[in-house]
Amino acid sequence: MSTTPYSAQHISSLKADTPSFLALQEHYAATKNIPLRALFDGDPDRFASFTVEAAGLFLDYAKNTLTSETMSLLFNLARERHVEARREAMFVGEKINTTEHRAVLHTALRTPWPPSSAAAALVVDGQQVNADVHAVLEQIATFTESVRSEKWRGYNGKPITDIVNIGIGGSDLGPKMVCQALRPFQHARLTMHFVSNVDGHDIDAVLSKIDPATTLFVIASKTFTTMETMMNAHSARQWFLTQAETATETDLAHHFVAVSTNTEGVKAFGIDPQNMFPFWDWVGGRYSVWSSIGLSVALAIGFERFSEFLAGAHAMDSHFRSAPLEQNMPAILALVGVWQRNFCGSASLSIAPYHQDLGNFPSYLQQLEMESNGKRTALDGSPVEVNTCPVIWGNVGTNGQHAYFQLLHQGTDITPVDFIAALAPEHRLPGHQAALLANCFAQSEAFMRGKSADEVRAEMQTKGMPEDQITALLPHRTFPGNRPSNTILMQKLTPAALGALIALYEHKVFVQGVIWGINSFDQWGVELGKVMATHILDELNTNATCDSSVGKHDSSTNGLINRARAVLMAAKSDAA
């Protein structure tokens, strides 16, 4: 294993006094008052200079308050942080996830088979990575084909009509987002459902509309210990046994399959390991849709389309791994984000897909970005000295325009926006696509240009508005502009384009993590609440007098537990 200076355990936080950081700070101070409008007016070639194309995607980052000098300083920063060497360390399977002692190899899940050369074949801890990935893909291909072709049937001989994916976090958000995004490619007989929340209303709503005889449950959990997933899986199992007429325990095999790294856990639940689709600890939950966690996707769109999805991501991997930083789309997207976050001071990033089928993309990115880079400790254990991941949020356009875009245009914070659009639609309805794209492009232009007081005044005067009204309304109707955005375009939202889009953001997150000096692949921050919930669950389920059993909490938590327990206990005795 490499012990070069870029080995993870030697990496400290990005420091505000490093030469490249100081140079960027100085540059920001010198350029911050130049309006974006002026940058466009002064350079007719700005669009050509600040756009990049790769793997079927087109990125326009010209509407950011930056110049070629900014970019060159950012590339210096990336090189100073050893982005290229760290990138290679990830691809070749070094254990860059140092706090969990794991390699990070989601890119191997989409490497074509057989690998192009012996050198490309990955061996990690003695495991033939590519061969193992390929074997599981074959298993997925055979199984999904048999369900789709009606060979695989329910216990009383009926074909499967409904698939229920039970999982949470990466075992839910990825498959759910991708199935929605690729809705037009979905098998006509199959309806996809996703259950994630421990709140019983979630699974109850799904169970109330499906037939046990024609339903397949996919229990998706890397660990097979996650409280939410296990509780939902047990409820589904119980529901099946009570609702499916004449069904016995042996019939469960027709209706429950598992996706996991934990064979023992799957067996203990009662699923035959024959019906288990494995993956490996070097696949992080939020990077797992390419693994067997994508089983629901492959069931929905078929294995051929699933392969196209993997190929799209691989095309972005190849670009990311080989393109110089100056032409490297994920690196550029990451560096623009670092500029916005660490120098321009933006605390959040809004994601605006102008495509209804990408409705779940913002929530997917919330986990990808915030669980990866929402960290305050550097790889070497020291405190991080600069701001890390911004808050990620958003919704589809044009809906967002009629909700929170007011704040984006005229609020007190400057929030960068990533616009994402497909040029051609899957539907044939006249007029809609042009209207959608017109709104997308208009919003980014409006954020950039704003509307000056002089322009607003002239407009109101042309309309013949009295001077006193003009004076009163002027400040309200003025737009400051200078609000940054990126626009990502694809031809159509195909499996390959979606694969490339997700991989683009995965690698953006990686580059930002390297620059900030953090481990983008662990998630210790989710542990504390999980453990405390198990204790409180025990307390809510006991009959002991409130004060003695819950006395160890603060008065607020204690009071809340007591109020809830009174209701839960009453419901229990009513049911008895």
Ligand SMILES: O=P(O)(O)OC[C@H]1O[C@](O)(CO)[C@@H](O)[C@@H]1O
């Ligand atoms: O697939 P599992 O093991 O059930 O975990 C689900 C999710 O829980 C987390 O571990 C923490 O919330 C995520 O990283 C993961 O995607």
